[in-house]
Amino acid sequence: MAALTGVETADLAVSSVRDLNQALHAPRPAPSWRVLNPRGAHSVACGLKDEVTVDIEGHVGYYCAGMNQHATVTVHGNAGVGVAENMMSGTVRIRGDASQSAGATAHGGLLVIEGNAAARCGISMKGVDIVVGGNVGHMSAFMGQAGRLVVCGDAGDALGDSLYEARIYVKGTAKSLGADCVEKEMRDEHLVELAELLKAAEFDEDPTDFRRYGSARQLYHFKVDNSTAY
């Protein structure tokens, strides 16, 4: 791992993901990293807890940048299932598409997917901000509890199913809304919030083109009328 340019390079064609992750977990890791030949490997750059920058040159497999804290991870390709799962802070950017469950259960930080995200993007999100340049698949923001999901394309079926408190902004169409998810008024504070999110994600969309969705908050309450349904 030469440091001639000030950037540490890890070539996964010759070293393992475990070696890379251990080097990134060292007490004071080098601040800037370049990862070559990921070839769909799982768990690349997981569990980072320092302010490091990691550029991954190619497609990654499952759980890339999971549990991230403070680090800035960019995937110059597509990402597999569960990218940035349980992220706490920092930034993860996917230049291509992301598979299912992107940003699942993430508590904080910013996840940017420049392409499309597949099903259940932001499932059980707990504070993360997710901005998707393209479309999201079905059941995105399922059981979302906090945070914001911005979709510059279209959303698939059952958007925001069983949503608690997360806010969702969609520029295109939502194929259908899930249980308890409703369209809400776009007020000034939402336009401001959305403009900040789009700026942070480096997208130049117009916030006024978006619609806002959120929870009708009916699922908080047990309805005795429904008891026979169980």
Next chain:
Amino acid sequence: MCGIVGLHLREPSLEPRLGELLTAMLGQVVERGPDSAGVAVYGDPRLSPPGRGVVSLLGVTPEEASIALPGAVVVAADATTVVHAESPVPELLATIVTALPQATVIGSGEGFAVLKGTGNPVQLADSFGLSGVTGYQGVGHTRMATESAVTPEGAHPFSVGPGQCLVHNGSFANHATIRRELQAQGVQFDSENDSEVGARFVAHHLAQGVDLEKALRLLCERFDGFYTLLVSTTDSFAVVRDAIACKPALVAETDAWVAMASEYRALDVLPGIEHARIFEPEPEEVYVWQR
């Protein structure tokens, strides 16, 4: 979990490399299903020479098959014994039922062979001689047993119609009900495996004259549970996922080939992958590629 790989070649110059590519793909999904594996190969002249009936068998040794089927060529591949002969497939099957009553037929057709076994998939691929196989299409599966025992019969692919096969990642919730319905219509089963029910259902409808796309749409209507399926025939290669689409699937397509796998890393071994169109199949949408 279970791992699926499949490769449908469009470019004839790649056909000598089918087995080598399929072996590399299979090796990438071993962790998804380390207990058993199987492959189906279309167009290999050693396993299935043109114009000859081919039957893949479990439960018999190559020696037993050689003695019981004079005139047939016997190829040993781990737990599987492949036999091919001048006879048409129905005639060869009838002979086998009489001469080798203990055998389980795991595939039959022309230009097509199924190989299955239990154990580590990489060692099995070696035992099958998979890297030396040629042809125009292949599918493979690494199994993590959930619905039935770890036996060669329980390994995928399930091939229950001429040249057809099905591999499955997931589990069918209502397979017992559908099994009883099919049995009531005279369909016989070889294993307790839920995936076999899917294969029998597809074969049953194909035999009634519906096309593969329609058969898979009917399957989506009837089957509950989680599934990503790769279904092939001698001229088709099809992918379908359930309405929830929780089981992974990726398709990559170039002018030279169409490939499907559970994970991207299994596709990364293919030539020209850097220029492929890569996408995840939509839930309950049937994708079919024709030869």
